[in-house]
Amino acid sequence: MDPSIQPPREPNFALYQKECFLLSQRGSHPDFSTRPDKLEELAKEKLSQGGWLYASCNAGIGWTDRANREAFYKYRIVPRMAVDTAARDTTIELFGHKINAPVLFAPIGINKIYHPQGELNAAKVAGELKIPYCLSTAGSQPIEDVAKVNGDAPRFFQLYCPHDEELEDSLLQRAWNSGFDVCIMTLDTWQLAWRHEDISQSNYAFYRGIGAEIGLTDPVFKKRIQEAGLDPNNSEDMPKIGEKWIDNVWHGRRSRNNRLAALVKKWKKLSNGRPFLVKGIQHVDDARKAVEIGCDGIVVSNHAGRQVDGAIGSLEALPEVTVGDKCTILFDSGIRTGADVFKALALGAKAVLVGRLYVYGMGIAGEAGVRHVMKSLLAEFDILMNCAGVKKIDDINKSHLRK
Ligand SMILES: Cc1cc2nc3c(=O)[nH]c(=O)nc-3n(C[C@H](O)[C@H](O)[C@H](O)COP(=O)(O)O)c2cc1C
Numbered sequence: 053m054d055p056s057i058q059p060p061r062e063p064n065f066a067l068y069q070k071e072c073f074l075l076s077q078r079g080s081h082p083d084f085s086t087r088p089d090k091l092e093e094l095a096k097e098k099l100s101q102g103g104w105l106y107a108s109c110n111a112g113i114g115w116t117d118r119a120n121r122e123a124f125y126k127y128r129i130v131p132r133m134a135v136d137t138a139a140r141d142t143t144i145e146l147f148g149h150k151i152n153a154p155v156l157f158a159p160i161g162i163n164k165i166y167h168p169q170g171e172l173n174a175a176k177v178a179g180e181l182k183i184p185y186c187l188s189t190a191g192s193q194p195i196e197d198v199a200k201v202n203g204d205a206p207r208f209f210q211l212y213c214p215h216d217e218e219l220e221d222s223l224l225q226r227a228w229n230s231g232f233d234v235c236i237m238t239l240d241t242w243q244l245a246w247r248h249e250d251i252s253q254s255n256y257a258f259y260r261g262i263g264a265e266i267g268l269t270d271p272v273f274k275k276r277i278q279e280a281g282l283d284p285n286n287s288e289d290m291p292k293i294g295e296k297w298i299d300n301v302w303h304g305r306r307s308r309n310n311r312l313a314a315l316v317k318k319w320k321k322l323s324n325g326r327p328f329l330v331k332g333i334q335h336v337d338d339a340r341k342a343v344e345i346g347c348d349g350i351v352v353s354n355h356a357g358r359q360v361d362g363a364i365g366s367l368e369a370l371p372e373v374t375v376g377d378k379c380t381i382l383f384d385s386g387i388r389t390g391a392d393v394f395k396a397l398a399l400g401a402k403a404v405l406v407g408r409l410y411v412y413g414m415g416i417a418g419e420a421g422v423r424h425v426m427k428s429l430l431a432e433f434d435i436l437m438n439c440a441g442v443k444k445i446d447d448i449n450k451s452h453l454r455k
């Protein structure tokens with residue numbers, strides 16, 4: 053290709069297309085696919101039964117998961133021609149950070165059930181790609197270790213609000229000290245939903261002590277363990293420690309939503325005013341409430357269809373949540389392709405979070421799998437922008453979509 057046709061620019065995700073072409077010509081294309089359905093099949097083959105079940109499990113009979121995908125199908129892109137898109141720009145500014153694409157790693161708990169290095173795989177790749185990594189409170193690697201491999205890319209911390217306030221303070225402080233400068237509190241998962249497959253297989257890793265790593269490295273939680281006479285060095289105590297972690301973080305007895313405003317203030321004070329978001333919003337009134345209590349953004353999400361069975365597709369909620377002039381709107385649940393990213397942006401999202409896709413990549417090939425999946429998604433999105441006649445992210449709007 054004549055380099056003058058495509059002026060050099062950073063990042064050029066579309067180049068990954070060429071990399072894939074060449075690798076497959078040499079017969080050395082990695083054993084993963086660029087098709088999301090195929091990735092899912094490969095992940096199913098590679099993952100442990102428990103890992104696969106946990107990643108793929110939905111609330112109830114899976115109707116919300118289906119609705120998430122169907123919502124994308126209902127919108128079609130209207131490509132535009134005669135736009136000079138040779139030098140596209142996929143970068144955006146998000147909460148003061150310049151990032152390479154409007155895509156984030158969604159917070160996903162207990163990654164060690166997908167790969168021994170767990171969250172480190174994804175945090176490392178996020179750092180390379182310069183897109184934000186969001187660590188879950190239910191992560192299976194300590195906050196500090198995740199930060200170390202993430203380089204200088206932005207880091208967000210997802211909070212499952214502990215009912216132990218001292219523990220909450222400690223988690224937020226640790227996150228802040230480790231450079232996580234945006235806090236996202238998840239509102240849709242005060243308990244795990246009725247998920248048939250997980251229930252029938254008793255598939256809850258945290259009751260086997262996996263997923264309590266952030267607790268086990270926390271001074272306050274360590275004190276709680278000691279007070280309960282439990283020993284983290286004794287493997288027989290691990291199920292009880294896991295249970296204690298879950299009980300401290302989720303099965304909260306403290307009143308919930310009326311504490312939110314105080315939590316926003318707490319984070320703002322600790323972080324000198326850095327952003328606080330709530331995740332799991334599907335109704336405009338809840339979005340307005342979030343703005344009222346001082347949130348800087350919301351994540352329109354239904355937790356990948358894992359919480360309320362029979363709910364609307366998350367993308368259906370996106371155009372209804374009309375607070376885009378008052379706060380930043382992020383979106384997730386069901387993103388599988390570059391076109392999906394494009395549609396969510398056209399409907400008002402500033403950026404999207406990706407969950408299962410990268411989990412499947414991790415299950416297939418650890419860090420290399422995450423890298424492949426995310427680079428493929430970003431390349432596909434970049435190339436779609438070129439083909440659909442869009443030069444930069446801000447140019448994507450409702451006029452590019454038809455329902
Ligand atoms: C296996 C799995 C674990 C998850 N764990 C968390 C979590 O710990 N905290 C959280 O806020 N959301 C969690 N989520 C929800 C994701 O952050 C995100 O909302 C969702 O995965 C996006 O949909 P997608 O997977 O279709 O991209 C989890 C989702 C999955 C699939």
Ligand SMILES: O=C(O)C(=O)c1ccccc1
Pocket residue numbers: 160161162190241244258263355358
């Ligand atoms: O399974 C989930 O959806 C989730 O949010 C979670 C909660 C606790 C531990 C791991 C994941």
